[in-house]
Amino acid sequence: MQDPHAPTADDHPKEECGVAGVYSPGQDAARVAFFSLFALQHRGQESAGIAVGDGSRVRMHKDMGLVSQVFNEEILRGLPGHVAVGHTRYSTTGASVLRNAQPIFCQSLVGDIAVAHNGNLINTAELRAEMEAKGVRFDGSSDSEIIARLIVENIDQGPEKAVALAMERLKGAYSCVVCTPRVLVGFRDPNGVRPLVAGTMGEDGYLIASETCAFAPVAATPLRELEPGEIVVVDEQGMRFARGLPTVRPSMCLFEFIYFARPDSRIYGRLLYGVRERMGENLAREHPVDADVVVPVPDSGIPAALGYSRVSGIPYREGMMKSRYIHRTFIQPDQRLRELGVRMKLTPMAEHLEGKRVVLVDDSIVRATTTKQIVRLLFESGATEVHVRITAPPIMFPCFYGIDMCSKGELAAARMTIPQICEHLGATSLGYLSIHGAVAAVGQPANRFCLACFNGDYPIPVPPGLEKHAFEKPPDVGQMAAVAKDQLSLDL
Ligand code: SF4
Numbered sequence: 081m082q083d084p085h086a087p088t089a090d091d092h093p094k095e096e097c098g099v100a101g102v103y104s105p106g107q108d109a110a111r112v113a114f115f116s117l118f119a120l121q122h123r124g125q126e127s128a129g130i131a132v133g134d135g136s137r138v139r140m141h142k143d144m145g146l147v148s149q150v151f152n153e154e155i156l157r158g159l160p161g162h163v164a165v166g167h168t169r170y171s172t173t174g175a176s177v178l179r180n181a182q183p184i185f186c187q188s189l190v191g192d193i194a195v196a197h198n199g200n201l202i203n204t205a206e207l208r209a210e211m212e213a214k215g216v217r218f219d220g221s222s223d224s225e226i227i228a229r230l231i232v233e234n235i236d237q238g239p240e241k242a243v244a245l246a247m248e249r250l251k252g253a254y255s256c257v258v259c260t261p262r263v264l265v266g267f268r269d270p271n272g273v274r275p276l277v278a279g280t281m282g283e284d285g286y287l288i289a290s291e292t293c294a295f296a297p298v299a300a301t302p303l304r305e306l307e308p309g310e311i312v313v314v315d316e317q318g319m320r321f322a323r324g325l326p327t328v329r330p331s332m333c334l335f336e337f338i339y340f341a342r343p344d345s346r347i348y349g350r351l352l353y354g355v356r357e358r359m360g361e362n363l364a365r366e367h368p369v370d371a372d373v374v375v376p377v378p379d380s381g382i383p384a385a386l387g388y389s390r391v392s393g394i395p396y397r398e399g400m401m402k403s404r405y406i407h408r409t410f411i412q413p414d415q416r417l418r419e420l421g422v423r424m425k426l427t428p429m430a431e432h433l434e435g436k437r438v439v440l441v442d443d444s445i446v447r448a449t450t451t452k453q454i455v456r457l458l459f460e461s462g463a464t465e466v467h468v469r470i471t472a473p474p475i476m477f478p479c480f481y482g483i484d485m486c487s488k489g490e491l492a493a494a495r496m497t498i499p500q501i502c503e504h505l506g507a508t509s510l511g512y513l514s515i516h517g518a519v520a521a522v523g524q525p526a527n528r529f530c531l532a533c534f535n536g537d538y539p540i541p542v543p544p545g546l547e548k549h550a551f552e553k554p555p556d557v558g559q560m561a562a563v564a565k566d567q568l569s570l571d572l
Pocket residue numbers: 273332333334335336478479480481482483530531532533534
């Protein structure tokens with residue numbers, strides 16, 4: 081059995097979840113949820129599930145694996161109903177086992193509910209201890225189960241009120257969808273860290289999903305993003321919006337724009353493909369270089385590489401092919417095999433690289449493991465220089481709002497200076513886009529984003545237990561050199 085937590089060849093930060101909520105009187109809600117989840121698969125590949133309300137009860141199916149592995153025709157036929165919530169998961173809180181897969185199903189005397197959550201709570205331990213002291217029993221270890229059990233506590237007051245009361249207790253990032261046998265509800269934390277969009281589907285159907293890319297495959301139309309702290313309710317009366325909590329400080333995750341969300345999705349009204357092209361353009365302005373060819377790390381680096389090429393005037397060319405069918409390389413967690421994993425996933429095209437001074441454009445550097453291997457591949461394929469250009473500013477601090485980036489000690493930019501990272505990568509030069517350059521590419525004021533992993537300014541205060549890693553002082557220069565040297569000798 082493959083270990084879902086084994087380190088993979090992919091050194092990107094990991095998004096943890098995609099959610100979809102469907103209200104479809106004339107259709108099979110489970111089938112609509114399935115196709116919406118399919119479009120959200122990039123947000124989590126470890127487990128998938130759909131819960132369906134048929135007017136009198138809620139049924140659910142969930143399992144470990146990709147959406148296409150978890151569901152088939154027969155399973156979908158066994159989930160009849162007009163209201164559904166679906167979920168794809170990459171675990172952050174709670175081990176990645178089936179009992180933590182979502183949706184989370186809860187029974188109550190007045191009816192069942194199912195909840196799908198994207199984000200991460202920061203008061204999980206406190207809430208769980210409090211609820212256990214009151215006799216609440218938990219099946220799993222995820223923060224999402226706490227949300228579900230808080231809602232079900234007050235479900236006799238109706239789903240909207242139950243959600244509003246739960247929101248008063250929750251701290252952290254949450255974009256959620258909930259279904260009862262008859263009603264669909266969506267809600268978003270007062271900082272709006274994770275995206276959530278509501279829209280219509282045909283005459284009398286509705287869809288609520290993490291990203292707009294989930295709408296087109298089911299012929300739905302995005303209406304608008306939920307505001308931070310907002311609730312949306314869909315029932316036989318139609319769709320209505322209500323205020324759950326006042327907006328605190330809009331703090332949409334900047335990484336959604338840089339890497340997580342699909343390039344054909346829109347956030348803050350901006351098509352992310354265009355945002356990423358503009359990030360590449362700004363990168364070329366901030367870090368120009370004399371070179372022969374601009375090469376993206378496929379696929380996520382493509383729009384930014386096109387932008388870099390446009391502004392610099394250096395021709396764009398694909399320099400390596402990505403294997404489309406290795407979704408994730410489950411390789412045993414040792415360094416040598418991890419390096420092999422990159423080669424399995426990316427095949428350089430020497431004819432495009434030989435004798436060339438290459439600008440290599442990628443979205444982010446976390447541990448620097450993957451980038452280092454790609455730089456080496458390019459040199460082995462005949463590149464004479466490799467200038468690495470990155471659209472995410474240096475990641476210095478961990479994320480507590482639902483993104484798995486590894487611990488602070490493993491973050492390359494937290495333990496090395498930029499020249500040291502460049503040396504570690506074996507690159508000719510290294511340039512990161514500034515926070516200003518990344519935010520300007522979106523075209524919104526900087527105070528509308530969470531930038532915590534770049535600048536340590538956490539929009540939702542992190543409690544001391546969690547804070548420990550976030551606020552460790554960076555090592556002094558002497559220590560940094562020692563760490564860099566250790567890392568070099570380990571990796572080479
Ligand atoms: S800390 Fe970074 S990854 Fe986490 S929500 Fe903020 S910007 Fe996004």
